[in-house]
Amino acid sequence: MTGIYAENSEGIFKKSVLEAASYASRISNGGVLAVCIGQPKDGEADKLAQYGVSKLIVVDGIPAFDSQAYTAEITKIFSANQVQHIVLANTYEGKTLAPRISVAMNASLATNVVDFPDTSNGFRIRRGVFSGKGFAIVELNKTNKVIAITPNSTELKQNPVTISIEHSQAAAHQINTEITATSKAAGKIPLTEAEVVVSAGRGMKGPENWKMVEELAELLGAATACSKPVADMDWRPHNEHVGQTGITIKPNLYIAIGISGAIQHLAGVSSSKVIVVINKDPEAPFFKAADYGIVGDAFDVLPQLIEAARASKN
Amino acid sequence: MKILVCMSVVPDTTTKISFTDNNTKLNTQGVQFIINPYDELSLTRAIELTEKHGGTVTVANVGKADADAVIRKALAIGANDAIRINADPVDGQYVAEQLAHVIRSGGYDLVLTGRESIDYNGGQVCGLLGELLSWPAVNVCTRIDLENGKAIFERDIDGGRQTVTSSLPAVASAQKDLCEPRIPNMKGIMAARTKPLTVVEPVAVEFASTYRQFETPAPKQAVKLIDAANAGQLIDLLRNEAKIIA
Ligand SMILES: Cc1cc2nc3c(=O)[nH]c(=O)nc-3n(C[C@H](O)[C@H](O)[C@H](O)COP(=O)(O)OP(=O)(O)OC[C@H]3O[C@@H](n4cnc5c(N)ncnc54)[C@H](O)[C@@H]3O)c2cc1C
Numbered sequence: 001m002t003g004i005y006a007e008n009s010e011g012i013f014k015k016s017v018l019e020a021a022s023y024a025s026r027i028s029n030g031g032v033l034a035v036c037i038g039q040p041k042d043g044e045a046d047k048l049a050q051y052g053v054s055k056l057i058v059v060d061g062i063p064a065f066d067s068q069a070y071t072a073e074i075t076k077i078f079s080a081n082q083v084q085h086i087v088l089a090n091t092y093e094g095k096t097l098a099p100r101i102s103v104a105m106n107a108s109l110a111t112n113v114v115d116f117p118d119t120s121n122g123f124r125i126r127r128g129v130f131s132g133k134g135f136a137i138v139e140l141n142k143t144n145k146v147i148a149i150t151p152n153s154t155e156l157k158q159n160p161v162t163i164s165i166e167h168s169q170a171a172a173h174q175i176n177t178e179i180t181a182t183s184k185a186a187g188k189i190p191l192t193e194a195e196v197v198v199s200a201g202r203g204m205k206g207p208e209n210w211k212m213v214e215e216l217a218e219l220l221g222a223a224t225a226c227s228k229p230v231a232d233m234d235w236r237p238h239n240e241h242v243g244q245t246g247i248t249i250k251p252n253l254y255i256a257i258g259i260s261g262a263i264q265h266l267a268g269v270s271s272s273k274v275i276v277v278i279n280k281d282p283e284a285p286f287f288k289a290a291d292y293g294i295v296g297d298a299f300d301v302l303p304q305l306i307e308a309a310r311a312s313k314n
Numbered sequence: 315m316k317i318l319v320c321m322s323v324v325p326d327t328t329t330k331i332s333f334t335d336n337n338t339k340l341n342t343q344g345v346q347f348i349i350n351p352y353d354e355l356s357l358t359r360a361i362e363l364t365e366k367h368g369g370t371v372t373v374a375n376v377g378k379a380d381a382d383a384v385i386r387k388a389l390a391i392g393a394n395d396a397i398r399i400n401a402d403p404v405d406g407q408y409v410a411e412q413l414a415h416v417i418r419s420g421g422y423d424l425v426l427t428g429r430e431s432i433d434y435n436g437g438q439v440c441g442l443l444g445e446l447l448s449w450p451a452v453n454v455c456t457r458i459d460l461e462n463g464k465a466i467f468e469r470d471i472d473g474g475r476q477t478v479t480s481s482l483p484a485v486a487s488a489q490k491d492l493c494e495p496r497i498p499n500m501k502g503i504m505a506a507r508t509k510p511l512t513v514v515e516p517v518a519v520e521f522a523s524t525y526r527q528f529e530t531p532a533p534k535q536a537v538k539l540i541d542a543a544n545a546g547q548l549i550d551l552l553r554n555e556a557k558i559i560a
Contacts, residue, residue, distance in 0.1 A: 097441070109407055128435060136434075182476045184473050291535070
């Protein structure tokens with residue numbers, strides 16, 4: 001049996017969890033066991049079943065995220081079910097838990113995994129290294145393995161099965177961390193999960209010009225991102241900063257507007273499937289990494305794109 | 315307050331990455347090595363905290379002697395002393411085991427790492443240390459403060475931020491926005507020469523993983539240019555040619 005940790009986002013299983021399920025179901029030779037903490041909303045378990053999860057265990061009795069308590073409960077269930085391979089999404093929560101689970105289960109740990117394993121010669125996975133500038137083939141030596149997969153990297157394939165649901169009451173844990181405040185940008189698509197990203201740089205001249213960027217993003221159902229100087233100057237919030245020292249993303253489509261394409265910026269976005277570059281300088285290095293390019297002034301090009309996107313929507 | 319800062323030594327961010335020895339090793343020819351940028355943040359924050367609350371900052375690195383020059387830079391920025399565990403940093407799990415061994419006998423209140431190391435992008439060490447030491451671990455922090463014997467962290471979560479109060483000892487990882495990294499000044503560079511850098515031998519640990527091969531991303535096809543006067547055409551191409559939007 002292969003296990004997944006199904007991160008519960010206010011009762012919802014996001015696409016990254018379904019990718020983990022799909023991944024686990026592909027490498028498993030005997031069903032997929034999902035563990036989630038807290039009750040999922042109605043119908044959510046069926047989503048897991050669509051991607052091959054045959055059993056869901058819901059842990060009750062942990063009121064808030066605490067990496068130690070979560071790890072203890074998750075590994076208790078996986079150990080009891082002889083789970084050797086555990087798959088989770090490389091989200092913030094996944095990245096926090098994967099290392100802990102690997103220690104608790106004496107497992108090899110691979111994070112940032114971008115492909116299915118090759119088991120023809122040992123158990124080898126492919127992971128992103130050097131911030132998008134390379135990949136490594138890594139052999140996982142221990143019997144138990146914890147695999148954290150990068151969202152948007154592996155195929156999401158349906159494999160419908162019937163699912164059984166059980167509940168497990170958490171033990172009493174000493175809780176060492178207490179969450180005192182949470183702030184979330186409401187209604188926004190999280191950058192790491194977005195399939196389309198519209199990103200802009202210093203070429204936009206000032207924060208007041210982002211209206212066009214946001215408008216195009218909204219029409220394309222995209223998240224917005226920016227280059228480092230733009231975040232440094234507080235034109236945009238820091239959580240939009242992509243690149244080597246920001247967030248690494250891998251959307252299907254990345255549209256870069258007025259961004260020069262410095263190596264540190266490319267490091268975080270070059271794994272995007274299709275890259276569009278809009279820059280008035282034909283020598284901008286970003287064009288070398290682009291699939292489609294428009295040499296032109298953003299203030300002239302963006303209104304045209306907005307109009308075309310709106311026209312094709314109607 | 316005793317703070318340990320775990321530091322990795324990585325290729326400068328402008329490095330053009332290539333591999334040698336049949337793609338089994340990083341080509342280090344002409345590569346400049348630096349303090350991992352996130353560790354520069356945790357180091358700076360650790361120094362700020364000891365300036366405010368008293369205490370010491372120790373830097374720990376798992377690496378060979380060629381890391382010493384970069385470790386001296388951390389001492390120049392303001393760490394009090396340094397420990398180098400004399401071994402190749404095979405993978406995140408190996409590094410964490412070595413660090414945990416040093417931490418167990420060190421009596422630290424707070425251990426800081428970077429959110430990830432920009433070479434192998436594991437983002438593992440903070441969580442691994444937490445579990446190895448049975449300490450709370452708070453990942454991807456944009457704020458680290460100490461109040462009434464507890465640590466207050468602000469961490470990134472998907473789509474937002476969260477404030478977390480934690481008991482000590484604890485381990486946390488640094489994210490951009492934590493602070494402005496400090497640059498060493500002349501006085502710091504002079505002082506660093508005589509600050510203690512202790513070299514210890516590694517403990518025996520089973521290798522959890524083996525790096526077999528590296529690859530560079532496939533080269534891109536030439537860019538397809540669209541006339542700026544007819545930019546709206548792009549939307550059509552994305553939909554019907556690249557089939558990437560609905
Ligand atoms: C250690 C380190 C880490 C770094 N990490 C990152 C990182 O994670 N992410 C990151 O983004 N950067 C990072 N950088 C910075 C990076 O080197 C570049 O400085 C930065 O990416 C440039 O941002 P930009 O392209 O927005 O601005 P610029 O370099 O100023 O480029 C602006 C571009 O806009 C174009 N332009 C101007 N006006 C218009 C117009 N009207 N219409 C169309 N185009 C126009 C210009 O031709 C130019 O190409 C890092 C640097 C260092 C040293």
